[in-house]
Amino acid sequence: MSLPASAHLPYGRPHVTAANSESEGIPMSEKPTIVLVHGAFADAASWAPVTLNLLEAGYTVHVPPVFNRSLIGDSAYIRSFVEQIEGPVILAGHSYGGAVITVAGAADNVVGLVYVAGYALDEGESLGQLQGGFPDSELAANLVYSPYPIEGADPGTDVSVKIDAFPSVFAAGVPEDTARVLAVSQRPLAAVAFGETAPTAAWKTKPGWGIVSSADRTINPDVERFGYQRAGLRRVIEIDAPHLVMQSNPDEVAKFITDAIDELA
Numbered sequence: 001m002s003l004p005a006s007a008h009l010p011y012g013r014p015h016v017t018a019a020n021s022e023s024e025g026i027p028m029s030e031k032p033t034i035v036l037v038h039g040a041f042a043d044a045a046s047w048a049p050v051t052l053n054l055l056e057a058g059y060t061v062h063v064p065p066v067f068n069r070s071l072i073g074d075s076a077y078i079r080s081f082v083e084q085i086e087g088p089v090i091l092a093g094h095s096y097g098g099a100v101i102t103v104a105g106a107a108d109n110v111v112g113l114v115y116v117a118g119y120a121l122d123e124g125e126s127l128g129q130l131q132g133g134f135p136d137s138e139l140a141a142n143l144v145y146s147p148y149p150i151e152g153a154d155p156g157t158d159v160s161v162k163i164d165a166f167p168s169v170f171a172a173g174v175p176e177d178t179a180r181v182l183a184v185s186q187r188p189l190a191a192v193a194f195g196e197t198a199p200t201a202a203w204k205t206k207p208g209w210g211i212v213s214s215a216d217r218t219i220n221p222d223v224e225r226f227g228y229q230r231a232g233l234r235r236v237i238e239i240d241a242p243h244l245v246m247q248s249n250p251d252e253v254a255k256f257i258t259d260a261i262d263e264l265a
Contacts (some may be wrong), residue, residue, distance in 0.1 A: 001123075031261055032088040032111055033060045037078060037104075038070055039095025039118070040189035041161050041170055042182070042244075045137065046094065049250030050257075057258065066100060068189040071127070071196040075103035082107045090264075092257055093118050094246060095219065096189060099127055105202030112264055113206055114257050115265040117213040119245055120227030128194045130227065134220045140168050145191065158188035169217050173241060173248035203231040209260040210236040211245060211253065218243035 034054055044063040046050075054061045064081045066074050077207040078100055082089050090112040098118020105113045119127055142165035148154040161170050166183035174182065176249035210228035214221050221238075228236045237256065242247045 032090040036063045037097035039097040041186040053254035078104040113208040115210040118158040118166040123201040138217045157191040160188040208233040213245045
């Protein structure tokens with residue numbers, strides 16, 4: 001799914017430009033490739049305004065699909081994708097994508113992790129365990145559980161957001177027409193992903209940065225704060241924004257990612 005061009009208009013021109021990104025830190029020719037990892041109930045289009053911002057600034061960007069079948073499988077896929085990129089990579093993960101980059105970020109060519117309203121799991125910890133230590137967000141009461149067949153095994157369960165609740169709970173701050181489209185095109189997350197534990201935590205060996213969406217109604221912002229503090233991220237900022245902060249505040253998110261790249265120097 002691609003967003004209509006009008007979805008980008010309220011955000012104006014990107015604040016980051018190819019010219020100013022060359023002026024300090026790492027030369028553009030040596031900049032890491034940026035890989036943006038989307039979360040549950042979304043797809044690569046959730047990153048669209050930030051992707052456009054970074055592309056116009058001259059960065060090499062990839063936004064691969066996350067299949068949302070299992071934390072282990074999704075992380076293995078993203079790691080394989082990253083390992084086929086020549087040169088250094090910085091991973092940015094939104095929401096469930098934060099858990100994915102926590103594991104996939106162990107790839108040798110990953111030089112940094114950026115969490116965007118994301119889950120920074122510890123080794124041996126699951127999404128359910130991390131979330132379980134904090135009061136539920138509004139999302140918990142607005143989930144739908146649907147069985148799906150698995151050849152040769154018991155059926156699995158997909159988890160999605162109620163379509164009528166999606167705009168206010170998951171896509172708050174997004175233009176109404178865009179939120180309606182996102183609601184009916186969401187990519188569910190397999191329930192098994194909530195219980196799988198992270199086999200590694202890349203933030204223990206890679207530098208990291210984090211954005212807390214302080215108006216998040218999908219993830220309790222305290223889950224984000226706790227995970228980032230425990231991980232000892234280099235820098236954390238709070239944005240008064242909803243869960244899809246990449247849609248509501250794309251300039252700030254893009255600048256945070258490029259600033260993280262400059263801080264690698």
